Amino acid sequence: MRWKGRRVSQNVEDRRGGAKVGGVSILGLIVAFIAWKFFGTDPQQAYQATKHMTAQIQPAETDGLDQPTQDQKEAMTFVGTVLADTEDTWANIFKIQLQAEYRAPKLVLFNREVQSSCGIAQSSMGPFYCPADYKVYIDTSFFKDMKIQMGISGERNQTELSRNDLAGDFAQAYVIAHEVGHHVQNLLGISDQVYKMRSRISQTKANQLSVRQELQADCFAGIWAHHNQKRTQFLDNGDLEEAMDAAHKIGDDYLQKRAMGQVVPDSFTHGTSAQRMKWFQTGFQTGKIAACDTFAQEI
Structure with a gap:
């Protein structure tokens, strides 16, 4: 993936230095506890809980790294470059396809734990989007774990990896684009609609609805890649295969089989490997928002 030399977004908050004195109000802690208690580790559901209880968690004061390494820089x-690409791409898509103005999200980098308007989250949750504050949250150590878990390091020798710590960079860009896809859903009112529907149906059907929401975010990531390729010619040979491999290895069926040795379809919340690959490809091939209506089509 060719990414160097392009514009770097100013919408990145570096909280990797940790939190200082300050933080969460008592009411915010209570609301956060209720949100996590009833909605588990789904930050979007935690957001809805805080939103409907009309309370927010106040962000702690944070700093970036005092002496970042070259890899961290x-x-x-x-x-920042990938985020800038999503900004430029989605601004144009909104203007042409929706005749609307795109509001860009912020992206927060953190270490181990972070406080958002959706509650307190840990690195183990992976990257997530919080609709309450319009921010994407990523612990960059996730990318290193992602390389190991997805076998990217196995496809390239260790000498190559030491020269290029961002090997597998398009798979990483796909993850960022997926979270930005949730931001697009938020702007379009889809996230609120899903929440309202989830509150009236069984857990199994609610999970199925979540799958459709996640697959649409995959499709939106494909749309971004489609238009960004036309705009910047940023893809190298093998990049799409890399994204497909990433989509395959974060499918619910793949992860459950690997972790438990069995698959429980009723518990799926993100979609199977085949579904995730299919919908990224749909977005990439068409470049159209209308093609990503996972709620009205067979998934």
């Missing part, structure tokens, strides 16, 4: 530049 490069990770910051990479994330």
